[in-house]
Amino acid sequence: xxPRGHCSHDVYSHSFAVMLVSRSLFFLVxxxxxxxxxxxxxxxxxxxxxxxxxxxxxxxxxxARPFERIIFVTIDTLRRDHLGFYGWPRDTAPFLASLARSGxxxxxxxxxxxxxxPSHATIFTSLYPFEHGVLRNHDRLNRKHLTLQAVLQRTGLxxxxxxxxxxxxxxVGFDQLPTETDHSEAAELSRRYWFRTAEDQVSxxxxxxxxxxxxxxxxxxxxxxxxxxxxxxGRLPExxxxxxxxxxxxxxxxxxxxxxxxxxxxxxxxxxxxxxxLDNYDARIRYVDDQLRRFYDAVQRMGLGKDTLWVFTSDHGxxxxxxxxxxxxxxxxxxxxxxxxxxxxxxxxxxxxxxxDLIRTVDLLPTxxxxxxxxxxxxxxxxxxxxxxxxxxxxxxxxxxLPRYSLSQRRPKDDARxxxxxxxxxxxxxxxxDAKLIDHAHAADERYDLRADPGETENLIxxxxxxxxxxRSELNSILDGLRDRTSQEEGKAGEALTSDQLExxxxxxxx
Ligand SMILES: [Zn+2]
Numbered sequence: 001x002x003p004r005g006h007c008s009h010d011v012y013s014h015s016f017a018v019m020l021v022s023r024s025l026f027f028l029v030x031x032x033x034x035x036x037x038x039x040x041x042x043x044x045x046x047x048x049x050x051x052x053x054x055x056x057x058x059x060x061x062x063x064a065r066p067f068e069r070i071i072f073v074t075i076d077t078l079r080r081d082h083l084g085f086y087g088w089p090r091d092t093a094p095f096l097a098s099l100a101r102s103g104x105x106x107x108x109x110x111x112x113x114x115x116x117x118p119s120h121a122t123i124f125t126s127l128y129p130f131e132h133g134v135l136r137n138h139d140r141l142n143r144k145h146l147t148l149q150a151v152l153q154r155t156g157l158x159x160x161x162x163x164x165x166x167x168x169x170x171x172v173g174f175d176q177l178p179t180e181t182d183h184s185e186a187a188e189l190s191r192r193y194w195f196r197t198a199e200d201q202v203s204x205x206x207x208x209x210x211x212x213x214x215x216x217x218x219x220x221x222x223x224x225x226x227x228x229x230x231x232x233x234g235r236l237p238e239x240x241x242x243x244x245x246x247x248x249x250x251x252x253x254x255x256x257x258x259x260x261x262x263x264x265x266x267x268x269x270x271x272x273x274x275x276x277x278l279d280n281y282d283a284r285i286r287y288v289d290d291q292l293r294r295f296y297d298a299v300q301r302m303g304l305g306k307d308t309l310w311v312f313t314s315d316h317g318x319x320x321x322x323x324x325x326x327x328x329x330x331x332x333x334x335x336x337x338x339x340x341x342x343x344x345x346x347x348x349x350x351x352x353x354x355x356x357d358l359i360r361t362v363d364l365l366p367t368x369x370x371x372x373x374x375x376x377x378x379x380x381x382x383x384x385x386x387x388x389x390x391x392x393x394x395x396x397x398x399x400x401x402l403p404r405y406s407l408s409q410r411r412p413k414d415d416a417r418x419x420x421x422x423x424x425x426x427x428x429x430x431x432x433x434d435a436k437l438i439d440h441a442h443a444a445d446e447r448y449d450l451r452a453d454p455g456e457t458e459n460l461i462x463x464x465x466x467x468x469x470x471x472r473s474e475l476n477s478i479l480d481g482l483r484d485r486t487s488q489e490e491g492k493a494g495e496a497l498t499s500d501q502l503e504x505x506x507x508x509x510x511x
Contacts, residue, residue, distance in 0.1 A: 067307055071222065073223075073313070077315070078339070092285040092289065094289065102352060104342070108433045109359040111315060112406075114316035125147055126148075149173065159219045159220075165196075178208045178212045197235055198288045202298075219368075237287065309371055311342070313340060316337065329411040334436075363386055365385055382501050408430075410426065430471045
């Protein structure tokens with residue numbers, strides 16, 4: 001089990017009291033002549049020891065944080081259900097599975113949008129996409145928004161961003177890019193393509209750890225893009241696809257993929273075609289997993305493994321023919337919104353912790369801030385997320401205000417304007433782990449019982465119940481005051497902060 005948290009403030013009070021008492025005793029004794037000689041040596045020793053203790057403990061207080069380093073990994077387009085520790089019947093990620101065996105695994109983590117830049121901006125601002133305004137790749141976040149990077153820098157952590165694609169560089173709220181000094185052939189090749197492979201990304205990260213960082217306490221965001229490219233043959237060692245072809249029982253894998261009524265096999269035109277899609281996608285996950293193992297080993301070799309928190313997640317999932325759709329962004333079904341979420345620390349020993357609480361990407365900013373030692377009461381009130389750090393460190397006290405609902409929205413039309421079937425108007429989803437309501441601007445709404453129908457095959461909107469009322473009321477309360485759907489879809493709502501938000505940021509010292 002992961003260890004329970006500790007309170008550094010008690011340590012500080014204790015050391016301060018020891019120092020005061022010892023110094024008072026010193027002056028009292030020196031006022032009595034007869035005691036002076038006899039106790040001189042003893043008192044010098046006492047003062048030395050107590051002052052040293054006070055210094056040592058107060059230094060600890062200043063540095064005290066649950067973890068000295070956080071390595072935050074986003075694996076783009078990684079469906080939760082294609083990892084073995086989430087039930088996939090093929091060994092796509094043996095390294096991550098080995099970390100999960102003594103880590104904390106969240107079974108119900110959800111993205112707010114299945115589109116890369118908007119989802120990362122939500123992770124780094126704790127705001128929904130229609131609020132932060134990054135609704136498309138290449139959109140740039142308004143500089144006034146409070147970001148995870150700004151919060152972490154207040155804790156004294158050095159921060160660095162290593163995105164694998166250029167449209168995440170300096171645009172989504174985490175922009176402390178390393179100075180590129182790696183001129184190896186692999187790095188040069190990587191710059192010529194529009195994304196960096198996992199191998200290049202890990203080499204960059206190792207290079208930064210060895211040559212770029214200035215201290216041992218840091219937050220590193222490392223992004224991998226490879227699973228996003230499952231339709232493209234290039235840039236992946238061919239042996240990975242062969243390895244997946246030879247791995248596991250194809251019948252069992254197909255049956256598992258289709259178990260909730262998916263029409264993916266019909267969509268791709270047969271069993272052989274569908275199997276090939278699964279092999280291609282899984283091969284890229286396995287490739288990233290091998291590179292993560294290489295990076296983890298390098299961190300251990302550098303002596304940085306201890307007191308490091310590892311966090312692995314994704315920005316969104318992927319449609320692999322489910323609901324007759326390949327890709328992400330257009331729909332709000334589970335295969336696109338469910339994301340893996342795994343925390344690991346070398347300090348933790350023993351059995352895995354599995355948690356079923358509803359966790360959202362908006363919750364990551366407060367949670368990671370708290371795990372970096374930040375007092376979350378200093379976060380502005382308009383952030384959407386809540387910290388679930390107590391679940392991660394398995395503290396005695398459970399968080400009081402864990403979310404009950406997760407909100408999602410579709411990306412705007414422009415990226416896919418050539419897709420003729422693209423439905424007009426914004427689409428929002430609101431859900432618990434058991435039920436989901438999808439609100440369409442110009443088409444019939446959808447409602448699903450996720451417990452009975454996890455594949456979302458039967459729309460229950462014609463059979464309204466109290467559950468639907470609760471979902472709709474929560475959706476309306478989140479969108480309250482922002483009912484201008486056009487401005488939401490164009491990201492206008494998030495382009496400028498309100499005067500109240502700016503005032504709050506100013507009063508907390510962020511501006
Ligand atoms: Zn993405």
